[in-house]
Amino acid sequence: MKAFAALYRELDASTSNLAKQAALQRYLREADAGDAAWAVYFLAGGKPRQLVPTKLLRLLAQESAGLPEWLFDESYDAVGDLAETIALLLPQPSEAHDLGLAGWVEQHLLPLREAAKTAPEQLADRLRAQWRQLAAEERLVYFKLITGAFRVGVSKLQVTQALAAVGGIDAKRVAQRLMGYTHIGARPQPGDYLALIAPESSSEQVQKTSGQPYPFFLAHPFNIPLEQFDAVLGPPADWVVEWKWDGIRAQLVKRAGTVWVWSRGEELVTERFPELAVLGEALPDGTVIDGEIAVWREDKVQPFAELQRRIGRKTLGPKLLREIPVVLLAYDLLEWEGRDLRALPQSQRRVLLDDLVTRVQHPSLLPSPMLTGADWTDLSRQREAARSMGVEGMMLKRRDAQYGVGRTKDVGVWWKWKIEPLSIDAVLIYAQRGHGRRASLYSDYTFAVWDGPPGQEDRKLVPFAKAYSGLTDAEMGRVDAVIRKTTVESFGPVKSVKPTLVFELGFEGIARSTRHKSGIAVRFPRMLRWREDKPVAEADTLQTLAALLPS
Numbered sequence: 001m002k003a004f005a006a007l008y009r010e011l012d013a014s015t016s017n018l019a020k021q022a023a024l025q026r027y028l029r030e031a032d033a034g035d036a037a038w039a040v041y042f043l044a045g046g047k048p049r050q051l052v053p054t055k056l057l058r059l060l061a062q063e064s065a066g067l068p069e070w071l072f073d074e075s076y077d078a079v080g081d082l083a084e085t086i087a088l089l090l091p092q093p094s095e096a097h098d099l100g101l102a103g104w105v106e107q108h109l110l111p112l113r114e115a116a117k118t119a120p121e122q123l124a125d126r127l128r129a130q131w132r133q134l135a136a137e138e139r140l141v142y143f144k145l146i147t148g149a150f151r152v153g154v155s156k157l158q159v160t161q162a163l164a165a166v167g168g169i170d171a172k173r174v175a176q177r178l179m180g181y182t183h184i185g186a187r188p189q190p191g192d193y194l195a196l197i198a199p200e201s202s203s204e205q206v207q208k209t210s211g212q213p214y215p216f217f218l219a220h221p222f223n224i225p226l227e228q229f230d231a232v233l234g235p236p237a238d239w240v241v242e243w244k245w246d247g248i249r250a251q252l253v254k255r256a257g258t259v260w261v262w263s264r265g266e267e268l269v270t271e272r273f274p275e276l277a278v279l280g281e282a283l284p285d286g287t288v289i290d291g292e293i294a295v296w297r298e299d300k301v302q303p304f305a306e307l308q309r310r311i312g313r314k315t316l317g318p319k320l321l322r323e324i325p326v327v328l329l330a331y332d333l334l335e336w337e338g339r340d341l342r343a344l345p346q347s348q349r350r351v352l353l354d355d356l357v358t359r360v361q362h363p364s365l366l367p368s369p370m371l372t373g374a375d376w377t378d379l380s381r382q383r384e385a386a387r388s389m390g391v392e393g394m395m396l397k398r399r400d401a402q403y404g405v406g407r408t409k410d411v412g413v414w415w416k417w418k419i420e421p422l423s424i425d426a427v428l429i430y431a432q433r434g435h436g437r438r439a440s441l442y443s444d445y446t447f448a449v450w451d452g453p454p455g456q457e458d459r460k461l462v463p464f465a466k467a468y469s470g471l472t473d474a475e476m477g478r479v480d481a482v483i484r485k486t487t488v489e490s491f492g493p494v495k496s497v498k499p500t501l502v503f504e505l506g507f508e509g510i511a512r513s514t515r516h517k518s519g520i521a522v523r524f525p526r527m528l529r530w531r532e533d534k535p536v537a538e539a540d541t542l543q544t545l546a547a548l549l550p551s
Contacts, residue, residue, distance in 0.1 A: 001099055005140070010023045033193045035100040037192050040178075040188070042150055048109070048113075049437075052113075057146065065090055077493045181266075218407070219407075229376040239399060240396075241395070246390065247301070247387070248292065252288070272310070279365050290334055304523060305523075309324055331350075331353070349403070383419065396414070402501075423505060427536050429499055430461060449542070450462070465525040469527065502536055505527060
């Protein structure tokens with residue numbers, strides 16, 4: 001545990017990719033396989049299910065630190081991170097330990113979840129006994145893991161590169177081996193880590209009995225002026241052009257009579273989409289399809305908000321499955337009859353995919369339509385209909401492109417040619433401190449629009465979105481200063497502020513919502529610019545926002 005805590009400090013303190021890479025490689029070379037297995041799991045994005053209720057953790061930490069509730073809350077407000085707050089406030093350790101990361105996770109952390117269910121009266125004593133053994137720097141990592149807030153500024157790509165360097169193997173092979181390593185419920189073993197860095201076999205491929213997906217190939221944004229398309233891309237005939245669907249990217253895997261559905265986030269979602277599991281049963285063994293899970297009704301895709309209704313339900317009854325049916329909009333075939341097809345050109349893979357879809361004839365499997373146009377101007381005109389169709393724009397895939405790993409260009413090129421975001425001018429009404437390096441700044445904002453037109457008496461601001469990205473550090477510092485001067489009231493860490501600031505907010509989608517006071521929910525909101533030129537009274541209205549809803 002000490003070594004992993006030291007690695008965390010080193011990674012957290014550095015902004016240099018080279019320094020982070022050196023620290024990762026040094027740790028992996030020195031750690032035993034059990035500790036390294038868990039370290040890779042956490043650093044690559046794996047998180048155990050919630051171990052301890054946050055409310056209980058706060059209460060016990062407050063009692064152990066001997067603080068009144070108000071002072072603990074003030075400390076949390078100042079620090080901005082619960083794990084760091086608790087680690088700083090607890091008294092010095094009174095015992096010592098000699099366990100590594102694997103020992104702490106398996107012997108102490110994971111059993112907490114079961115104890116919370118079967119012996120909740122013993123949970124408090126267990127927690128106190130554990131943190132009496134941990135030094136302050138170890139406690140930080142410990143509480144980060146317990147609260148599910150473990151983030152340290154290292155990407156999965158950096159972890160992949162470190163493993164490749166330690167094992168002396170191709171990073172693409174490591175990326176393949178890592179797929180599925182961090183799914184929820186995983187308990188990595190020493191052998192799992194050793195398999196990641198094992199010497200590469202010339203005949204190595206996905207095990208034909210495993211549900212392991214392939215690394216997802218990702219597209220790059222494409223935002224150049226239309227008049228430059230011919231010079232940069234060549235003619236449209238060189239490209240496979242498809243709609244960019246607004247759903248859940250997924251791979252459907254069928255091997256050895258078993259079906260797995262994986263999301264791009266490497267979450268196993270087979271149980272969430274039983275109709276896709278049934279679809280998988282109709283496929284031959286050794287088949288892997290890449291596509292988009294979307295709600296499909298009346299022969300067209302439905303808004304992402306419909307899909308969210310499915311995602312948010314704990315149980316999926318027959319009524320919900322009938323009301324919100326999903327399909328897999330297939331756009332690539334990665335494996336066929338157990339053969340890895342990724343090295344084939346995009347056009348050949350597409351022909352094989354279309355043949356498979358025709359052969360299977362299943363209502364939950366639809367081919368993503370290929371679009372054609374006389375030239376890029378023609379395709380641009382077609383793209384203008386994207387929003388009314390509920391799609392985000394177009395995908396451009398070179399016909400000769402192989403299926404790569406991640407967002408790379410060395411074996412193939414995919415571009416996402418997205419439509420411009422929807423936008424609205426909104427008023428900042430609430431602010432909250434950020435986390436990490438922004439813990440001392442008010443950087444998380446709630447925005448509102450007016451519930452009536454200018455001149456209407458007693459009109460009010462109605463909140464509709466939260467956003468925290470889009471401003472430069474300098475702009476955020478200036479906004480923070482305004483917030484501190486115009487605070488009206490505090491609700492714990494949240495400040496109600498006098499409405500003086502207007503921002504242009506951009507978002508990808510909009511839908512009706514019964515969960516929001518405004519009756520409207522927007523997707524992926526972010527600040528496009530600070531409208532210092534616009535008075536608050538001239539900010540947009542709820543009616544303007546509603547006019548953006550799809551008809």
